[in-house]
Amino acid sequence: MKLPKAYNPSDYEPNIYQMWLDNGVFTANPSSKKPTFTISMPPPNETGTLSIGHALFLTLQDIMTRHARASGMDALWLPGTDHAALPVNAIMEKTLAHEGTNKHEIGREEFIRRTKDFVGSSRQTMLGQMRAMGASADWTRLRYTLDDALNRCVNETFTKMYNDGLIYRGARIVNWDPNLQTTISDDEVEHVDETTTFYTFKYGPFEIGTARPETKFGDKYVVMHPDDERYAQYKHGDTFEAEWINGPIMATVIKDEAIDPAFGTGVMTITPWHSHVDFEIAERHGLEKEQIIDENGNLLAIAGEFKGMNIHEARPLIVEKLRAKGLVVNEDANYQHSVAVNERGKGIIEPQIKLQWWIDVNRPVVDWNGHKRSFKEILQSVVNDGDITIIPSRFNKNYFHWIDNLRDWCISRQIWWGHQVPAWYKTGADGQQETYVGVLPPADESGWTRDEDTLDTWFSSALWTWSTLIDQDAAQNYELSFEELLKQSPDFKAYHPTSVMETGWDILFFWVARMILCTTYMTGQIPFKDVYLHGMVRAEDGKKMSKSRPESIIDPLAVIPQYGTDALRMALIMGVSPGNDQNWGQGKIEANRNFCNKIWNMARYTEGVLENNPASGNPEPSSLADHWVVMRVSEELKTIDEQIRTYHFSEAYDRLYHLIWDDVADWYLEASKAELNPALLKWVLETLLTIAHPFAPFVSETIWQELSLGDKEILATRLWPETIACDDAKAKEFETLKAIISETRVIKATLNFNGGLLKHSNSRIASDNASLITKMARLESIENTEAAMSSGIALTENNENCWLEISEEIARNYLASTEEKLADLKKGIATISARLDNPAYVEKAPEKLVSESRAQLEQLRSELVATEEQYHRFKTL
């Protein structure tokens, strides 16, 4: 025996993974003739270690990839990591602050160098963890979002969009994070609820409400709805003088439909520099805009005596001053509103007007399917036209809704870690600023200075599916045009568009939509055909795992040594449906550790049999159990294959679990002990290991290697098994046999006795399989009496004239069970005959269902007759 009694995963996993690597099992081959299957791995951020969420996506993608490989495809799962601009930058700045310095002191070059060191070690940790999860990714094609080739793609994309007028530089209102000192996109803004004080101030003849008195210094426009009759006497453009924070000011009346007359007094003043809505009103009417708050959140000169003060300190002082002037009309301390924060770091967002780079999403100049379209229109049409399928489909609605609300995308960031904007500026002879945008710096760099900003991480991530497939060396040859580069990239030609994008629903907008946008634009192709969205893994109590509750965090790498990677993988997909969140379940991991051990012991049993009874010849079913197991395995081979292909991972897993445990382990292996068929037993084991492999790669491959199974040396390269022929009638006979054994067990358990004598009257199945029945039902013996039953308890669930010969004394105790059974049978008969008595059912339901119902009714009725006879006999005992 090579296999020890229990499966201990950590004894085998690292070696098995290394064996796969050594044999190049995961390496794709674009020159093969096989159909291709591609997944671009969503690159994890290089900020630390793998989370349970990473473990989930690695499992799902690995199942798909291994299944594709087994389906005879050239499967490429392309791995990578993300430079994670904003989070990494924040970590670095914090580290520098700790050391008493900052990025400006050490300079850009040194900053980049130190950041590379940091992410380098973090990357190695993460790659090791991904391998520990069993990820069958092609590590020879490992990519990084800051690779030189990707940088070229970034510059190509930026330049092309700039030349097409789709990227522009403009002073617009942005989401400014004073903590991280950068702009962020709309999608990175999160709203958190807050209770604050809502003030109502007197402002000339009006009363205005605000939660932010500190922004009000420069307010000189008072806005109301044009149809608000309370203010009908004031005309658009009227001016008036009002006493305000730092003395009298001239104010102008503006009428605008953005104002809700029902809110507060229906009048407000605006601060265009620090509010999105106010900015839009000011733009509509061509109003002046003035900055009040600087980039650190301090008040500017316009605040007079408050100049230089932080807004939070200044707020109460400003209110105090207004109160002293008698301008405070009302204060509501329980005002509920939400405040915008950066989802990274939770810094409060201060809108500012800044000169930034933007992508225009509304300009219809992009060629797509022969039409000039805007980015918005392309995003809509690829999903509407079915080029891309989102799974589950309910996310279509979210996706379209997001597009409808999409505004121009601010892509520049005031941080150093990332792809630098490929734009250069110089002041020309006439004093005007010139701008140069290009893939390469200007030919003569003298006088030009490069834009200091970097691009939003998602801008480079948006190029991920194809930038990773272009020839990495050719990308450095700038003689080649971008189109030539694509043509000369074998991987791009073989593997793009990719087959499926598997990712979390939380980055549908951030990433999936932006990949579609940039990829259709640059390559003329969709990035992927299907989008499969998984949910979040939450803590066992249903709440988010969070750093503030360290005990809530499940570390996948801590689970693996104790339970094994396979158990972790299966726990993560068990009972989980696409797009739905799941709670971590300790019970699930234990159940799957046990399942792995079950597989192990199924192999161990087979190993023992084969040692004494070497398999010879082709596997062919002989006994009833053989025919039955071949039938069951063949059915499930097809179904599980289909389920994986259609992304029903949980159901595929469920079928595998019960096939192995219930059908094979509990029935077939036990039955085989009565009538050995070593060749078939071996076939069953090999087949089950092959279909279990995508789910449980380690235990299946370990057994394969330890027992030197199969026609191939490595299970990971084996094709999905073929079915073999069986006799359906014999398989059905085994079902009858199962019924005899099960019912015998039930009677024995109900009456709680051991042994027992089973008699039958010329049952061929019972006499042919006497030893099997005796063994599995744990009987004393079995005999054919030829005579009809006269005493004991009849088995009524089959038509084989079998009965348990036991004393009338004990048999009478079965009366209660018989009564229950009678009730159940009558209920079942009532249900089905009611259905059949309904002419509409017989007429409209499919013929197959109707005939099934008839057969079922027939069966129940004969069972009822037998049970009733028995019942009356017991009554008279």
Add this chain to the structure above:
RNA sequence: GGGUGAUUAGCUCAGUUGGCUAGAGCACCUCGUUUACACCGAGGGGGUCGGGGGUUCGAAUCCCUCAUCACCCACCA
């Protein structure tokens, strides 16, 4: 304000396009040291599928409505 999801056994959840008398894992109860496995085997209890309407021969599944919970988007002077 707009939207999505959830509500199924004590707990955590599956349940493809409506179709066998509604399932799993865990937990629970009874029995069992059968040489693959106690990380086991055999048997069992437990649900009017959130409430109410409707469509249909047939509804956990489709439609309407209400309730509770979670989340997303927008707004917030």
